[in-house]
Amino acid sequence: MxxxxxxxxxxxxxxxxxxxxxxxPRRPPSAVRLTSGVALAAAAAAVAAAASPPALAALSEPANxxxxxxxxxxxxxxxxxxxxxxLVWDYxxxxxxxxxxxxxxxxxxxxxxxxxACTWHFFYNSESLEVLxxxxxxxxxxxxxxxxxAAYRIFKASQESSKTS
Numbered sequence: 001m002x003x004x005x006x007x008x009x010x011x012x013x014x015x016x017x018x019x020x021x022x023x024x025p026r027r028p029p030s031a032v033r034l035t036s037g038v039a040l041a042a043a044a045a046a047v048a049a050a051a052s053p054p055a056l057a058a059l060s061e062p063a064n065x066x067x068x069x070x071x072x073x074x075x076x077x078x079x080x081x082x083x084x085x086x087l088v089w090d091y092x093x094x095x096x097x098x099x100x101x102x103x104x105x106x107x108x109x110x111x112x113x114x115x116x117a118c119t120w121h122f123f124y125n126s127e128s129l130e131v132l133x134x135x136x137x138x139x140x141x142x143x144x145x146x147x148x149x150a151a152y153r154i155f156k157a158s159q160e161s162s163k164t165s
Contacts, residue, residue: 062124074121078114085111099154106150110143 066074085107092100116136120129 064125066121071121074114074118078111078118081107081111081114097154097157099150099157102153103147103150106146107143109139109146113137113139113143 085104088100088107089104092098092102092104113136116132116139120126120132120136123129
């Protein structure tokens, strides 16, 4: 019996199976990560506001202060606009059609208008910052025109490419 143990101990052991190649996990696209991050931040802000200590609740704000849900809409709208700008730019990169990048540039004035609105609201619609309201209106008009021009250029490029095909 002892000799069998000795033979078993000296016998070569079977080789372990070769390791399987490890695949890297697929990461979601950047836009999905950005959107999920914005949603997570909004949810965290809502939880923090609901669980705020009584000392914070005692702070008074002016009557024209925006509520937390209204701020969530403002911030998420800006985040969505930035995401849309990035997606339009990325589409232009992938397709090689420069008009889509132009559309992304045409969206910039509207982003500036949104920033003006958020800044004005952040300071409780202060009369000393009324210029931001006028600037927001001007940027909205300019942004609508630049996006219209960019969309027309995309249309013309698609018409030309369909004629050559």
